[in-house]
Amino acid sequence: MIKIANAPVSYGVFGLARPDLVTLPTGDALLGLVRDAGYEGIDLGAHGLFGTGDSLVDALDRHGLGLAGGWLDYPFAGTDAEFAAAFDASLPVLDDFALVAAAQDGPGPLPTIADSGDAARKACPGGAPELQLTGAAWERFVTRLEKVAAHVRSLGLEPTFHHHAVTYIETPAEIDAFLRDTTMDLTFDTGHLLLGGGDPATDFARWAPRVNHLHLKDADLRILEAAKGSDNPLRDVWEKRVFVALGEGDLDLDGIATDILASGFSSWLVVEQDIVVMSEADLQRAIADQVANRDTIRRWFA
Template identity: 60%
Template sequence: MIRTANAPVSYGVFGLSRPDLVPLPDGEQLAAWVAEAGYEGIDLGPIGLFGDRVELPRLLERHGLALAGGWVDFPFAGTDEQFDRALAGYAPTLELFAAAGAIAPDRAPKPTLADSGSPERSASPGGAPELELDDARWATFAARVQRVADVTRAAGLEPTFHHHASTYVETPREIERFLADTDVGLTFDTGHLLVGGGDPVSDFPRWADRINHVHLKDADRSVLASARDSADPMRDIWERRVFVALGEGDLDVDRIVDTIVDSGYDGWIVVEQDVILQDADDVARARADQVANRERLRRWFA
């Protein structure tokens, strides 16, 4: 059964946030907004946003939500010291996922693994062949993903991997390489795939047997060109709203949702619309967009 969720990033709460410009909603407020908009689940967001392993399940139950997943990035292409430090710090996050899963075992969260990227990749959203890892660095990358997956599974949770703009798994070619060299399921993100040069409607069937999580988001690819000469392209495309409400960008929403449903996919669809809040009007717009996004999906998910 497909269930719908939303995420803190849709309300401006993520790594690129500007709390110096506008106060960000806290965990209680976010959960209330997501539930009121009609979603069944929510993503974890920054660690601590929804409290610790005791407070998180209580918050979810208060708002009638389940935890769908949550972003956990690792420096898979970094130094041994950087990676080992990140892996050593993973245990408290796993405890949060496990605590949330205990109250809704039929809707278990997917720890959503991702690469931390690099300054080089952040400077070129969309990727390019010359930015790909060479064979030796890629072998290390894939082995590290497997190590994190093994730790996740040992905790009784099934991981998923998020291809993402400005990381070393961004383009369709890099996604294919990842699928060939690991056994980890894929978070299929329609918006990031558009940014990375893919076609969600044709790519989903190719990878369907490995997709165990879906992020549904729309993207306006024209923003990539407008930020080409920016000093900070990654931040710039987010601030210029590369991610838009469903139906306002380059995603064929009807066709991709039909494709997902017809495939027999059984899991979470997390609606995301990454926004950087810059004033009070942006807060109101974010709330309205997530209500509209949920209504856009009523045809498939009442």
């Protein structure tokens, strides 16, 4: 059974947020917005946004929402000290995932593991062949990733890995290497795949047996092209709204939705529309977009 969720990032609540420009929704307000828009679940967002421990379980229950997943990034290509610090910082977050999983009916939450990227990747949205890790650097990346996977599984949870713009798992070639050399399954993100040069129409079918989590988003690739050469392409891409409401970008929504249903996928599908909210009007547009996104996909996902 496919269950439909949304995420704080769709309302501007994430690492690129501009709270200096506009007051963003609180955790409790976000839960209410997602519930009222017709979603069954939500991603975790920053740890503590919806509370921690029992208060997190209570907040989700109060709004009738399940926890779909949640972003945890690690500097898999960084120094030993950087990776160790990130690993230790993730432990209480993963403990909360386990606590929610024990109380939640239906599909459990999937800790959504990702690479942190670095300055070289952040300067090149879309990736480049010369940036792909090889040799000892790749072996170290895989070893660290498997360490995280083993800990997640020791808690009775199943991890998922999110390929993502401006990280070391971004392009189809990098995703192929990840699937070849690791045991972790994949969060298939339609929007980030488009940014990385992939094609959801063909790539989903060949990766489907390893897809255990879905992020459905649309992207306007003209924004990515326009950001090339910028002093801060990462921020430019997000602030200029590279991710648009479903049906307004370059995603073949009918094609991917049909393929998802045909694959037999049965878990959380998270609708995401990463947006940097820079005004009250932007916030109201984001709220309306998530209602519209839910209505748009009712054709396939009731």
